[in-house]
Amino acid sequence: MNSSGTTGSTGYSEDPRFRYYEDLVERGGLWATIVSVAREHRVDIGVTAERPESNTQAWSAADFASPRGAMRVNLGHGARRFAVTLDSNWGYVWASGSTADLAEVVEVMAFWRQGARLQELSKRFPFMEFDSLSQAYEDGNPVETQWDIVIGDENFLVYRELLLALHADPNLREMFPFFSHWTLRMTKDCYDSRSEEILIKPSAGEGYVIWSSLDPEEKREFSRLDDLIRAAVSILGDL
Template sequence: MTDVTDVTDGHPPDFSEHHPELARHGGLTAALRATAADQGLDLGGGSPAAGADREPTVAWFDSPRGRMKVDLRGAEPGFDIALFSDRGWFANWANGSTADIAEAAGVLVAWQHGATLAELSRRFPFMTSSRLSRGYDEGDQVAVMWELQIGDPAFAQYRELLTALRAEPQLAPMFPFFSMWTLRLAKDSYREQPGELLIRRRDDGSYLLWSSSETEEDQREFRRLDDVVAAAVALRTTL
């Protein structure tokens, strides 16, 4: 029997006013599963996270690309949906909210059965996704990430460097991102390999270059943009 005890006060949550379907089925996971079945769809039994059996207002389901989460809104009727992926650098691929549990169930089933993010947004306009997650979904995440980083005003001081690095055929396939105000070029956009090049631009306009297998003592200093790009090409072969 489903435990619908609210962990905050020890009393069952009251679903009756806004979500009678949850009261009828004893929690969000069962209600979503039943709603999908009413549409002739199979959502599976749900795969709860640790402690989720005591959270009847949270539901987790699995998909071939990653986990899916639905939260019951607190202040108003409705459902918040998050789709996660185990592919790539950013796990949260899409989010959305709807007041219709049938729509929420439809999103989950569509994602389970391989709908792309573009298809998902056409069928369920309340679902939104980032440009990078769509890039991963469409297989051009590296090109998208270069565009995002070059166009990001927060890293305007790196724009000339980023443009020059992308122009190099040996560096363009690498995945660029920033961490601690240091540019990192990763060998693999799926994190399958740890190899990275690291470049930090200093206040005086010079650059420091090293690899993820090296220490700070191994940093190389360059004054000219062409020199740091050429050195990055050479260091790429050691990753």
Template structure:
């Protein structure tokens, strides 16, 4: 008689063929901790909590002063995928390697305070984008306006974006798109600070509203009206 095995245990996972050593060590978290200990690396965690790894053998999390570090196992080949999160909702960098030691070394190097450029130079598999670099340099708002205006994917919004950016009040907000709605965040470091929303209407104009009063939308027939409405909607956050 074949012993009963729970369906969500590692031994039933098809990825086991690439990670038998990880399973033998109790999961990804203890395996990384062991590699760090062997090579004198600081990952900020001295030992794994066995209880937390019961059903999470394929993922791991570690702390850093700039946000959490997440690691998970890849599919189809031996691969350790790393994501360096921030405290503000964006990822600093991400990448993957098939070498567990290299993964641990990259994580430890980031924890030591390496810049994005230094991280990529030493570990080329760790990649970052222009916006992440802008956060590091302290100019994410200015950079984001430029990225969106230059992006042909938002060509239909280019004139509006240029006008909003030139506005002394609205140009200080952080622009981004979600489901083709232009959102202007009051604070790019605080997702709870509130947003303005601007969306094209079937009539050829725009609807403008705020997260503070989402039920109160203002229809605008021109770009000048959009700017006026957006400025007025900002006042709802201080009312």
């Protein structure tokens, strides 16, 4: 090791994690190693370039494209593990998991690029897991499924009466509900992270405060659910 704290000609700073990934150092990082392993196993992961688009991901993270979003790989800590995330690029994850076998990583990516369904992926690679919402996105009914999830979530019992009232309205139940920082958010388009939203949270009293992402300073408070629902429908008409 030279006086700058790097290991030989690799240019990487000395790090205890390297003892688990010496082969990655020798091959030039995670991205280059995955590409090399894929070629050794004659597995097509869709790579045509010799280098990743960004050199910043070359050591500990690697991204690869697929028709359904980015396929991301990251290094584990404290042991040799490779974490695989099949991202949708729409704000949700299709499936994720980890394995110590880099050959399995490239096989997962190739299988996914070929159009494998979630159930097929999990059956062939049991370490790859997905939830009911990911399945709903694949089946084409994420909004309906998400309403079932949030209404049944024991962590948000205080919201259940409100959720049932919102879901009872035929227009509002077409929105995608989710919680963030104890605030209920309902978005018009679950496939667009920039879609306008209606936001609701409990007030200091016994009612709720409601506003829209279009006008976050215009907050209104209601103690009656009927009034709140009417306000939500009115806001939806302006989004």
